Amino acid sequence: xxxxxxxxxxxxxxxxxxxxxxxxxxxxxxxxxxxxxxxxxxxxxxxxxxxxxxxxxxxxxxxxxxxxxxxxxxxxxxxxxxxxxxxxxxxxxxxxxxxxxxxxxxxxxxxxxxxxxxxxxxxxxxxxxxxxxxxxxxxxxxxxxxxxxxxxxxxxxxxxxxxxxxxxxxxxxxxxxxxxxxxxxxxxxxxxxxxxxxxxxxxxxxxxxxxxxxxxxxxxxxxxxxxxxxxxxxxxxxxxxxxxxxxxxxxx
Numbered sequence: 001x002x003x004x005x006x007x008x009x010x011x012x013x014x015x016x017x018x019x020x021x022x023x024x025x026x027x028x029x030x031x032x033x034x035x036x037x038x039x040x041x042x043x044x045x046x047x048x049x050x051x052x053x054x055x056x057x058x059x060x061x062x063x064x065x066x067x068x069x070x071x072x073x074x075x076x077x078x079x080x081x082x083x084x085x086x087x088x089x090x091x092x093x094x095x096x097x098x099x100x101x102x103x104x105x106x107x108x109x110x111x112x113x114x115x116x117x118x119x120x121x122x123x124x125x126x127x128x129x130x131x132x133x134x135x136x137x138x139x140x141x142x143x144x145x146x147x148x149x150x151x152x153x154x155x156x157x158x159x160x161x162x163x164x165x166x167x168x169x170x171x172x173x174x175x176x177x178x179x180x181x182x183x184x185x186x187x188x189x190x191x192x193x194x195x196x197x198x199x200x201x202x203x204x205x206x207x208x209x210x211x212x213x214x215x216x217x218x219x220x221x222x223x224x225x226x227x228x229x230x231x232x233x234x235x236x237x238x239x240x241x242x243x244x245x246x247x248x249x250x251x252x
Contacts, residue, residue, distance in 0.1 A: 008075065011075065011079070012079055012082055012131065013132065013133075015035065015074070015079065015083060016082070016083065016086055016131055016132070016133030016134065017133060017134065018035065019134070020134075031073075032064075032065050032069060033063045033064075033065050033069060033070075033073070034073075035073050035074065035083070037063055038059055038063065038070060038073055038074060038080070038083075039080070039083045039084055039087050040087075041054075041059045041062040041063050042054035042059050042080050042081070042083075042084045043084050043087065043088060043119070044062070045058055045059065045062060046084065046119070046121035047118075047119055047121070050120075050121060051120075051121040051124035051125065054077075054080065054081070054084065055077060056070050056071065056074075056076075056077055056080070059080065081125055082131035082133075083131070083133075084125075085122065085125050085130065085131055085135070085136070086131045086133035086134065086135035086136055087135060088115070088119050088122060088135070089115075089135035089136055089138070089139045090133075090134060090135035090138065091135075092111065092115050092135075092139065093111065093114070093115075094107075094111050094142065095107035095110065095111055097145075097146075101146070101147065101148070101149050101150050101246075102239055102242070102243050104146040104147075105146050105147070105164060105239055105242060106235070106239055107146070108143050108146050108161075108164060109164055109167070109168050109235055109238065109239070110235075112164075112165055112168035112169070112172075113168045113171060113172050113231065115172075116168065116169055116172030116173070116176070117172050117175060117176065120172075120176045123169060123172065123173045123176065126169060143161055143165075144157060144158075144161065147160070147161070150246040151246055151247065152245065152246055156245060160242050160245060163238065163241075163242070164238055164242065167234055167235075167238050171227070171230065171231040171234060171235075172231075174227040174230060174231075175227040175228065175231065177227075178225070178227040
């Protein structure tokens, strides 16, 4: 599932910015389905069944039309995915703007983390060439404003935001993967099944740090890995790093 293969960039831009463009009145019978309905159906399918679910045929069935009707609005699946991504970002819930800049950045981080958990297919749809629609541009504008008052260059602001968003996405991907693993069975049961063999193969004498630290951390986390704890731990470090970048020596 990718938006990088969407053909005809000008066509895609016109679809993304359709609300701003004057569309001539259409002759003949009223269209049975709108682009907005097609995009909403694609998002609903992806949310429910995963990144590969919103095929043109599946979307057509969801809205009750023939696949060729979808093609009369959206030329291909890549374009549909681009429209879905931009719409999801337009509809993204956001936390009210805080006064403290670091709190604002923490809110941006949390908002993005929640976005990916609500729409895990966005993780698979991520690309360094995003659809340049009102959702993508509006989100970028809003999140850049979170840096207001911080003494950073334009490059550092853009780079810090990228750093923050990359962490939010990767941390959410870990949570999504952990939830999928949990659906396949308890991690505790898996470790319990491995423990007798591991105990025979791995000794504290051979791997003193792995056994000592791994055992203590595992007891604290309730398992070998806890994605929610990893996010909380990383969140604090990300914000500390950006604060230090903005005000070197503040932590001394």
